[in-house]
Amino acid sequence: MTRSPAPTELLRQWLDRQLPPPAAAWLREQSGKLAVDRSERTLQISLGMVVRKIGRDDLALTPADLEVAATARPDWDPSRWSVDVATRVLMLACSAEERDVFAERFTRLCRYADLGESIALYSGLPVYPHPEALVDQASEGIRTNMRAVFEAIAHRSPYPRDHFDVQRWNQMVLKALFIGSTLHPVVGLDARANPELARILSDYAHERWAAGRPVSPELWRCLGPFAQGGMLDDLERAAASHEATERMAAALALSASPDQRARRMLAGMPDMSDAIAGGRLNWDALADAMQAAHG
Amino acid sequence: MMFIDPHAHMISRTTDDYEAMAAAGVVAVIEPAFWVGQPRTHVGTYLDYLAAIIGFERFRAGQFGIRHYCTIGLNSKEANNEALAEGVMEILPQFALKEGVVAIGEIGYDEQTDLEDRYFRRQLDLAKELELPVMIHTPHRDKKRGTSRSMDVCEEHRVDPSRIVVDHNNEETVREVLDRGYWAAFSIYPSTKMGSARMVEILRQYGGERIIIDSACDWGISEPLAVAKTARLALDRGVPADAVRLATYRNALAAYGQSGQMNEADWLDPPPIDQRTVYEGNSILRGGRDPKVEDAKVRRTRDELIIE
Numbered sequence: 128m129t130r131s132p133a134p135t136e137l138l139r140q141w142l143d144r145q146l147p148p149p150a151a152a153w154l155r156e157q158s159g160k161l162a163v164d165r166s167e168r169t170l171q172i173s174l175g176m177v178v179r180k181i182g183r184d185d186l187a188l189t190p191a192d193l194e195v196a197a198t199a200r201p202d203w204d205p206s207r208w209s210v211d212v213a214t215r216v217l218m219l220a221c222s223a224e225e226r227d228v229f230a231e232r233f234t235r236l237c238r239y240a241d242l243g244e245s246i247a248l249y250s251g252l253p254v255y256p257h258p259e260a261l262v263d264q265a266s267e268g269i270r271t272n273m274r275a276v277f278e279a280i281a282h283r284s285p286y287p288r289d290h291f292d293v294q295r296w297n298q299m300v301l302k303a304l305f306i307g308s309t310l311h312p313v314v315g316l317d318a319r320a321n322p323e324l325a326r327i328l329s330d331y332a333h334e335r336w337a338a339g340r341p342v343s344p345e346l347w348r349c350l351g352p353f354a355q356g357g358m359l360d361d362l363e364r365a366a367a368s369h370e371a372t373e374r375m376a377a378a379l380a381l382s383a384s385p386d387q388r389a390r391r392m393l394a395g396m397p398d399m400s401d402a403i404a405g406g407r408l409n410w411d412a413l414a415d416a417m418q419a420a421h422g
Numbered sequence: 423m424m425f426i427d428p429h430a431h432m433i434s435r436t437t438d439d440y441e442a443m444a445a446a447g448v449v450a451v452i453e454p455a456f457w458v459g460q461p462r463t464h465v466g467t468y469l470d471y472l473a474a475i476i477g478f479e480r481f482r483a484g485q486f487g488i489r490h491y492c493t494i495g496l497n498s499k500e501a502n503n504e505a506l507a508e509g510v511m512e513i514l515p516q517f518a519l520k521e522g523v524v525a526i527g528e529i530g531y532d533e534q535t536d537l538e539d540r541y542f543r544r545q546l547d548l549a550k551e552l553e554l555p556v557m558i559h560t561p562h563r564d565k566k567r568g569t570s571r572s573m574d575v576c577e578e579h580r581v582d583p584s585r586i587v588v589d590h591n592n593e594e595t596v597r598e599v600l601d602r603g604y605w606a607a608f609s610i611y612p613s614t615k616m617g618s619a620r621m622v623e624i625l626r627q628y629g630g631e632r633i634i635i636d637s638a639c640d641w642g643i644s645e646p647l648a649v650a651k652t653a654r655l656a657l658d659r660g661v662p663a664d665a666v667r668l669a670t671y672r673n674a675l676a677a678y679g680q681s682g683q684m685n686e687a688d689w690l691d692p693p694p695i696d697q698r699t700v701y702e703g704n705s706i707l708r709g710g711r712d713p714k715v716e717d718a719k720v721r722r723t724r725d726e727l728i729i730e
Contacts, residue, residue, distance in 0.1 A: 239469065240477065241477055242480045245477065
């Protein structure tokens with residue numbers, strides 16, 4: 128049985144394959160340097176030079192590449208990475224030091240990062256060593272109002288699912304809705320659903336409705352499994368919405384609820400119910416429909 | 423017409439300003455590191471400020487379709503706090519290499535003290551070492567002599583004038599700055615600095631070569647639309663369009679673009695990662711796409727009672 132390559136090996140392969148010779152040579156040279164000079168200063172300087180030497184093109188990954196990535200680190204999705212992100216993540220991931228040293232470095236780098244560095248540093252959370260030691264700084268990162276930085280942590284990464292406790296997880300989901308980000312790319316929404324989050328989101332929906340503001344259809348996903356009593360009233364309201372995407376989300380949420388009343392409500396939406404049973408309506412399909420509706 | 427405002431302290435300005443600037447055609451701003459109205463007393467505060475102008479402010483500008491760059495440095499006022507100054511000088515090299523940093527600045531003299539002189543010189547050497555252009559703040563008091571002296575020091579330290587923008591010029595300083603080969607920038611700032619009508623006359627007299635117009639807008643009463651307004655005034659009063667374009671766009675790009683950190687492609691053809699993350703492009707530049715910045719926002723009035 129072939130061992131699946133480590134994420135860092137994959138990053139190195141992809142970069143080597145894609146970068147023009149001068150950039151590839153620079154990366155090889157820097158990697159060699161970083162392997163022997165373990166100082167923070169040299170790491171900082173190397174990270175700082177990356178955009179100038181490597182550029183900002185999107186990382187060119189095939190579907191096969193993404194499959195291998197998912198084998199190397201389940202639920203890791205680097206499809207939206209650019210080459211500078213990949214390079215910085217690689218450098219940091221290979222600078223593995225003893226746990227506390229690594230965690231302190233990561234914190235310092237994040238504190239004085241420019242915008243591009245922030246995105247890169249947080250994007251690499253799925254692949255760094257000592258991930259559990261980075262939780263505090265990742266939590267700090269999630270507090271940002273810079274959507275791009277937030278999404279580097281929250282989207283397409285197993286890190287929050289695997290390392291955030293329930294409070295942090297709930298804050299992240301709520302914040303995503305609050306800053307106008309999306310939930311679909313968050314890994315582990317179903318696995319980490321919990322009653323407290325359902326309660327928070329129900330309250331948040333009430334707040335939005337009272338203000339005459341729309342509720343994102345995505346919100347209902349985290350409510351469904353725990354929907355009972357008042358929350359079912361919420362879903363009833365969403366199921367009667369003028370917006371098709373909201374009705375779809377309500378139906379999906381109802382289908383996840385164990386409650387009898389939810390079953391009855393879903394039976395009253397036969398087209399949606401059939402589509403769910405037939406595998407045509409699921410949260411992925413909803414995401415596509417929302418994308419089509421709002422661009 | 424597209425404009426660049428190469429001297430704007432956006433950290434002190436509101437989103438109304440960003441909206442107005444975007445609607446007026448400003449595609450890029452450069453935010454110099456300066457003081458924030460009252461002196462900082464801890465190195466950490468200064469570091470956090472530098473981090474803010476390379477991080478959050480860059481993001482904030484991008485949301486309005488404006489590309490944001492900055493200069494970093496120890497300004498002349500806070501150079502007079504030696505303990506602070508030493509601490510800042512130690513970390514400057516680290517910040518100077520950040521993305522979007524187009525120059526060391528704004529440095530120079532405020533009162534022309536010995537400490538100001540010391541840190542001015544050290545930063546000129548740093549700029550040379552890091553191969554970055556320099557933005558020079560000329561003093562507002564004793565300006566004529568201070569400007570000459572600033573250029574003397576640059577030459578003593580053998581920094582190439584073509585890599586130096588001397589800012590806050592006026593009728594008294596411009597001749598010498600241009601003659602000695604520097605870029606001459608003017609801040610169109612009410613009451614204390616340059617005026618737009620006076621600027622038009624300077625353009626008429628000297629042409630557009632190596633002249634740069636900025637707003638230097640900050641927490642005081644200042645005009646973030648100064649570059650756009652001065653451009654329009656100049657055209658209205660018969661200054662050739664070429665000269666206006668040089669002074670309000672091309673020269674700033676040429677001078678600060680020497681850093682390699684600022685390119686026209688950044689706003690005309692940004693990389694996909696930027697479009698996905700930090701830049702919401704100005705609709706003026708994207709033919710055929712739905713405008714993101716629609717009509718210029720209604721000017722804020724006391725009668726607009728609906729807030730939602």
